[in-house]
Amino acid sequence: MDRPPQTVASKGVPLKGVLTTGDGRPADLSGSWPQFRGEKLNGIGEPGTALARQWPNEGPPLLWSVELGEGYAGPAVQQGRVYLLDYDRGASADALRCLSLSDGKEIWRFSYPVDIKRNHGMSRTVPAVTEKYVVALGPKCHVSCLDAATGKPFWLVDLIQRYGTTVPPWYAGQCPLVEKDRLILAPGGPDALMVALDCSSGEPIWKTPNPRGWKMTHASIVPMELAGRRMYVYCASGGVAGVAADDGSLLWDTTDWKISIATVPSPVVLPEGKIFFSGGYNSGALVLQVREQGGRFNAQTVSRLKPDQFGSTQHTPILLGDHLYGIREKDKELVCLDLEGKEVWTSGREHRFGLGPYLIADGLIYVMSDDGVLTLAEAIPTGYHQLAEHRVFDGHDAWGPMALAGNRLLVREFTHLACLDVSEKAPGKP
Numbered sequence: 001m002d003r004p005p006q007t008v009a010s011k012g013v014p015l016k017g018v019l020t021t022g023d024g025r026p027a028d029l030s031g032s033w034p035q036f037r038g039e040k041l042n043g044i045g046e047p048g049t050a051l052a053r054q055w056p057n058e059g060p061p062l063l064w065s066v067e068l069g070e071g072y073a074g075p076a077v078q079q080g081r082v083y084l085l086d087y088d089r090g091a092s093a094d095a096l097r098c099l100s101l102s103d104g105k106e107i108w109r110f111s112y113p114v115d116i117k118r119n120h121g122m123s124r125t126v127p128a129v130t131e132k133y134v135v136a137l138g139p140k141c142h143v144s145c146l147d148a149a150t151g152k153p154f155w156l157v158d159l160i161q162r163y164g165t166t167v168p169p170w171y172a173g174q175c176p177l178v179e180k181d182r183l184i185l186a187p188g189g190p191d192a193l194m195v196a197l198d199c200s201s202g203e204p205i206w207k208t209p210n211p212r213g214w215k216m217t218h219a220s221i222v223p224m225e226l227a228g229r230r231m232y233v234y235c236a237s238g239g240v241a242g243v244a245a246d247d248g249s250l251l252w253d254t255t256d257w258k259i260s261i262a263t264v265p266s267p268v269v270l271p272e273g274k275i276f277f278s279g280g281y282n283s284g285a286l287v288l289q290v291r292e293q294g295g296r297f298n299a300q301t302v303s304r305l306k307p308d309q310f311g312s313t314q315h316t317p318i319l320l321g322d323h324l325y326g327i328r329e330k331d332k333e334l335v336c337l338d339l340e341g342k343e344v345w346t347s348g349r350e351h352r353f354g355l356g357p358y359l360i361a362d363g364l365i366y367v368m369s370d371d372g373v374l375t376l377a378e379a380i381p382t383g384y385h386q387l388a389e390h391r392v393f394d395g396h397d398a399w400g401p402m403a404l405a406g407n408r409l410l411v412r413e414f415t416h417l418a419c420l421d422v423s424e425k426a427p428g429k430p
Contacts, residue, residue, distance in 0.1 A: 017110050017111060019108060019153065022109070023106075025105070026079060026080035027100050027101035030406050032079070033075070033410075034130065035127070035175065035176075036128070036177075036220055038403070041177075043359050044361065050423065051362040051422050051423060053364065053376070053387050054388055055390055059390030059391070060374075060390065060421055061420065062392075062419070063103075063408065063420065065419070066416070068412065069088055069122060069123065069415070070087070070118065070122055070123075070414055070415055071122045071400070072412075073412075074410075075403045076126055076128065077405035080101045080102070081098050081100065081107060081129075081148070083096065083097070083098055083136075083148075085137075086109075087122035093113050094111065094136075095111040096109065096151075107151075109151070114138060114139070120170055121397070122139050122171065124139065124218070126403075127176070128177060128178040130178055132148060133146070133147070134147075135176045140171065140172065141160055141167050141216070142158050143156070143157045143197075155201065157202055159185070163187040163191075164191075165187040165188060165189050165215075165216055166216065169261075170218075173218030173219075174186060174217070174219065177223075181198070181200065183197045188210065191207070192207050193208045193250070194207075194241070195207050208241075211250075212239070212253070213238075215236065216237070217235055217236060218262055218264040219235040219265065221233070221234045221266075222266050222268075223269075224242070224269045226297070227297075229251070230244075230245040231244055231297075235258075238255060238258055239253055239255035240257050240277070240288070252297040254299045256286065262281065264279065264312075265278050265279060265316040268317055268324065270319065271339075274287055275287070278305075279311060279312065280312065282329075283307065284304060284305045285305035285309070285341060286301060286303070287341065288301060289301075303340065305341045307329060309341065310335065310337060312328070315355070315357050315358065317337075318359070321381070322338065323339070325358070327354075327358065331346075331349070331352065332353055333346045333348065333352055334346070334358070334377070336381055336384075338381075344381050346384065347384045348384065351375070353367050353369045353375070355370060356368040356370055356399060357398075357399065364378065364379055365377050370397065370398060370399070371394075371395065371396055371398065372391055372394060374391075392411055392418055393411075395413035396413065398414070409421075
């Protein structure tokens with residue numbers, strides 16, 4: 001199934017990046033989407049902004065667009081800046097770009113040389129940004145940590161050199177997680193399933209052993225609180241692990257959930273210690289129950305869903321209230337499930353979306369189709385109610401995760417990023 005050649009380890013030559021500045025300026029606009037799946041890692045926009053429930057015939061206003069290298073990397077937004085990991089084919093370099101949220105002009109970019117062959121695009125990850133740091137993971141597992149305002153580099157690390165990471169097929173898709181100035185990554189090296197690094201120095205704080213020899217996947221790490229313990233849940237190549245947030249110790253693991261080809265969607269934490277997993281390639285879905293007893297944790301499978309019930313090839317389902325929303329691999333329809341995995345409604349055959357992304361905000365769900373049609377529907381469990389649709393791109397593979405900052409929706413297809421105004425305009429106001 002379109003297997004890429006095995007990636008060889010780096011030769012041990014230290015990478016050096018180059019910072020260049022542009023004429024863009026940070027926007028004086030509120031709203032943020034500082035990491036993969038937003039502020040709370042749940043795919044839901046923060047409350048406080050009224051969003052339009054109908055669009056004019058010409059669609060939501062296009063505020064700006066920029067050309068990108070081939071890929072699916074999504075943007076992060078903080079303090080009027082848009083951060084995007086791009087690939088510059090002309091320079092053969094990864095490029096972490098900082099753009100103005102107001103007009104898309106480049107404020108700065110940080111580039112370092114990496115030779116990447118075309119393999120269903122190059123870039124796939126979303127940066128994590130705080131008031132001080134922005135961290136990105138490149139296609140071949142290079143991690144850069146920069147000053148979020150100026151782009152000045154703090155450090156640049158090659159996970160292959162440091163941890164013996166194997167680059168996943170179709171390149172890295174794991175999005176970095178930053179908490180309290182700690183970067184949490186799952187390199188999947190021979191002796192490092194997961195690590196915590198100090199953002200200021202790049203030095204290790206803790207390292208999780210990897211007794212099963214699991215490798216990196218395309219999934220991202222998700223925090224979870226259970227029995228007064230904070231942990232990080234990760235879908236590795238051979239199963240799922242729960243890692244203690246304070247010291248990196250392995251709290252539990254299971255081989256009940258694994259996908260042989262590509263593990264892409266991240267776990268979704270449900271109430272009462274349950275976790276929902278889904279994947280593509282006929283893997284279906286699974287609900288895991290994690291319990292604590294006597295200071296020890298264990299994980300057991302509660303239920304499984306067959307692929308025709310639910311499975312997600314690329315994007316992580318969204319938990320809103322006591323329902324899950326996502327695109328089902330089998331028929332490419334948007335579906336709503338209850339927490340037992342039972343189908344509540346489906347968008348139907350006339351509304352199919354391919355492998356596109358989605359997010360929820362202000363009671364609305366935005367869904368992008370493969371070829372660039374954006375659909376607006378109500379995010380409610382009573383049924384599928386479509387409100388509007390508009391073709392944003394005449395393109396293909398519009399798979400990159402979306403971001404919503406205030407009333408500005410950022411969407412991309414294979415080679416372009418666009419910013420749309422999705423605000424609810426008051427009568428008589430421009």
